[in-house]
Amino acid sequence: MAEKRLGRQTVCMSGKVGVLSSAAVTGGKEGEGPFGKYFDYVSEDSYFGEASWEKAETHMLKQCFELACGKAGIAPSALGYIFGGDLLNQCIASSFAMRDCKVPFFGLYGACSTMAESLSLAAMSIDGGYCDMAAAQSCSHFCSAERQFRFPLEYGGQRTPTAQWTVTGAGSLILGGSAPAPYITHVTTGRIVDAGICDANNMGATMAPAAHDTLRAHFEDTGRSPADYDVIVTGDLGAVGSEALCALFSRDGVKFGENHLDCGLLVFDRERQDVHAGGSGCGCCASLLASLLLTGMRERKWKRMLFAATGALLSTTSSQQGESIPGISHAVVFDMEG
Amino acid sequence: MAEKRLGRQTVCMSGKVGVLSSAAVTGGKEGEGPFGKYFDYVSEDSYFGEASWEKAETHMLKQCFELACGKAGIAPSALGYIFGGDLLNQCIASSFAMRDCKVPFFGLYGACSTMAESLSLAAMSIDGGYCDMAAAQSCSHFCSAERQFRFPLEYGGQRTPTAQWTVTGAGSLILGGSAPAPYITHVTTGRIVDAGICDANNMGATMAPAAHDTLRAHFEDTGRSPADYDVIVTGDLGAVGSEALCALFSRDGVKFGENHLDCGLLVFDRERQDVHAGGSGCGCCASLLASLLLTGMRERKWKRMLFAATGALLSTTSSQQGESIPGISHAVVFDMEG
Numbered sequence: 001m002a003e004k005r006l007g008r009q010t011v012c013m014s015g016k017v018g019v020l021s022s023a024a025v026t027g028g029k030e031g032e033g034p035f036g037k038y039f040d041y042v043s044e045d046s047y048f049g050e051a052s053w054e055k056a057e058t059h060m061l062k063q064c065f066e067l068a069c070g071k072a073g074i075a076p077s078a079l080g081y082i083f084g085g086d087l088l089n090q091c092i093a094s095s096f097a098m099r100d101c102k103v104p105f106f107g108l109y110g111a112c113s114t115m116a117e118s119l120s121l122a123a124m125s126i127d128g129g130y131c132d133m134a135a136a137q138s139c140s141h142f143c144s145a146e147r148q149f150r151f152p153l154e155y156g157g158q159r160t161p162t163a164q165w166t167v168t169g170a171g172s173l174i175l176g177g178s179a180p181a182p183y184i185t186h187v188t189t190g191r192i193v194d195a196g197i198c199d200a201n202n203m204g205a206t207m208a209p210a211a212h213d214t215l216r217a218h219f220e221d222t223g224r225s226p227a228d229y230d231v232i233v234t235g236d237l238g239a240v241g242s243e244a245l246c247a248l249f250s251r252d253g254v255k256f257g258e259n260h261l262d263c264g265l266l267v268f269d270r271e272r273q274d275v276h277a278g279g280s281g282c283g284c285c286a287s288l289l290a291s292l293l294l295t296g297m298r299e300r301k302w303k304r305m306l307f308a309a310t311g312a313l314l315s316t317t318s319s320q321q322g323e324s325i326p327g328i329s330h331a332v333v334f335d336m337e338g
Numbered sequence: 339m340a341e342k343r344l345g346r347q348t349v350c351m352s353g354k355v356g357v358l359s360s361a362a363v364t365g366g367k368e369g370e371g372p373f374g375k376y377f378d379y380v381s382e383d384s385y386f387g388e389a390s391w392e393k394a395e396t397h398m399l400k401q402c403f404e405l406a407c408g409k410a411g412i413a414p415s416a417l418g419y420i421f422g423g424d425l426l427n428q429c430i431a432s433s434f435a436m437r438d439c440k441v442p443f444f445g446l447y448g449a450c451s452t453m454a455e456s457l458s459l460a461a462m463s464i465d466g467g468y469c470d471m472a473a474a475q476s477c478s479h480f481c482s483a484e485r486q487f488r489f490p491l492e493y494g495g496q497r498t499p500t501a502q503w504t505v506t507g508a509g510s511l512i513l514g515g516s517a518p519a520p521y522i523t524h525v526t527t528g529r530i531v532d533a534g535i536c537d538a539n540n541m542g543a544t545m546a547p548a549a550h551d552t553l554r555a556h557f558e559d560t561g562r563s564p565a566d567y568d569v570i571v572t573g574d575l576g577a578v579g580s581e582a583l584c585a586l587f588s589r590d591g592v593k594f595g596e597n598h599l600d601c602g603l604l605v606f607d608r609e610r611q612d613v614h615a616g617g618s619g620c621g622c623c624a625s626l627l628a629s630l631l632l633t634g635m636r637e638r639k640w641k642r643m644l645f646a647a648t649g650a651l652l653s654t655t656s657s658q659q660g661e662s663i664p665g666i667s668h669a670v671v672f673d674m675e676g
Contacts, residue, residue: 001470002418002464002467002468002469002470002515003467004466004467004468005418005467005468005469005470008415008442009442011468011469014467051659052659054655054656054659055659077346080340080343081527085447087428088653088655089427089428089653089654089655090425090427090447090449090651090652090653090656091447091651092651092652092653092655092656092661095530095651095664095666096651096656096661096664098530099530099531099532099651099664100532101529101530102529103529104346104347104527104528104529105527105528105529105530105666106446106448106455106458106459106527107446107447107448107455107651107666108444108445108446108447109423109428109429109445109446109447110444110445111428117444117445120444121444121459124462124463124466124468125462125466126340127466128342128462128463128465128466128467128468129340129341129342129343129352129466130340130342130343130349130462130466131340131343131349132339132340132343148655177340189419189442189443189444190442190443191440191441191442191443192433192436192437192439192440192443193437194437194438313428313429313430313433313434313437313445314428314430315426315427315428315430316427317392317426317427317430317486318392318428318430318434321389321390321392321393323430323434326433326434326437328433328443328445
């Protein structure tokens, strides 16, 4: 078996891959959420000064990337690679945001699992000896996502109780081989899991089986249990998906939930902000990881975190053609010890 | 500098990463092209027996992947990772084709550069010690691409002389650390290059500057010149882009063109098949690499090949909003010597 492979889905880093810096940029609604003060920049203007929401999303990601580079004290040209993606058709936010920076670019599509996918590949590219530093990033925008996946905002469509609110947010991390803690120590790469759910207004239910599959593989591959982590963070399962995930582990006879946080439940105040089942979108866990979660680790609130982003692999075409919605979840371990 | 890094964009493999098997599946028009006999399977039915063109594309890729696994004599479960992507919104062909195979999956978006992007990451994941074997694949379908990016086929839109014909085709390669030649020895990862071109019917012109940027970086990083390769293959520049690429190298004072082939010019007979500037799409270079090109290497027609796939990073939304079209090109070296 390959030297760094721990099992069917997990690999461990042989050296130290740390986090040189991180930045989070969000929209105003996210800034008003319970952890809004952790974000580096909150734009009250959902257009970010641009002429369209797609250009706004591009602007937001570019700003976030530049902030992360600035905090790391590096020029973008110091990066060996940028790994990133988003939800827009043909991932234009990520491509257009990076078109001027002249860094080798790997475009990814993992739906809302993209932040963990980009971290996985960035960590492996550093640990494998292919570069010294790499950026991992992702973003989403409520307005560009709504009109692409659902209805024009002007239509004022009703939202079902299981619906989640796409976060307007971006997160960018600069990883490095000689960067400080927290270190990425393990990467568990998800398989596509299709539980047969067809309701495009219930992303939590479609993604929970994928999160369960990946987390279960992680525990099996590493010999660890949920109790070995100070915190296990899922991407954007929201209220419905988080409950489903706990139920799936309960069915396995595994105690899960006490140290579980979900970014979809953290990002908004569901009582006050009318977001139904919670937040979602690539930018949800990306912006919280780059702010609240890494700050919590650096402050030693958590010493070991399992971060599992989750994505629903649908398009409007696949749903219109009656397809069910497969999910995928990628996980990485952040550890204050190497 | 990272141990395997040769320069700003190129890395070399420290061990041998070979090609265990490859498979190509195409539509009927491609089968009638000059090299149609090299494809493993040609479907006369553009629906591949399915109810929609998107399902057809999914079917084609799945069939191609299964053929590649079969030729390698492995079950999909033997693969450490699958890397792949396509042109459809949210890359549904790749996700849906792989939803039953239960292998850790990294979804990519590199437009028509995806085949080289997937090969790059698959080779690095093996060489880095993260897995023993990985699949790299990509696909496109003329009918699903036309209706998504341009017009419904029933509309019968006129095509401009610079337009290219999206290939209905899939290519899948199984790479392995103990697989035979040809070996992937170098990976040059592209930067996003925007030459300011806005004509969505002239992909060749948008991609040529990206191909030039990546190939130039490759030569600079490795100290090689075009003459060090038996053949330099670009993805789908077509007639316009191929001429532009040669002109760009000519401006540099670099002799380029004698050993250059372009998959967009190889796949169809432009005299006979009415495809204007040539073929295009992720599946164009994917299907030719997996058949004609690797066969040519195994038969020692070429001993060293530089394979540079090229992508145009546009969406209908970006073009409707007046954006120019950035391009990207990723390159990998196949060598019969390790």
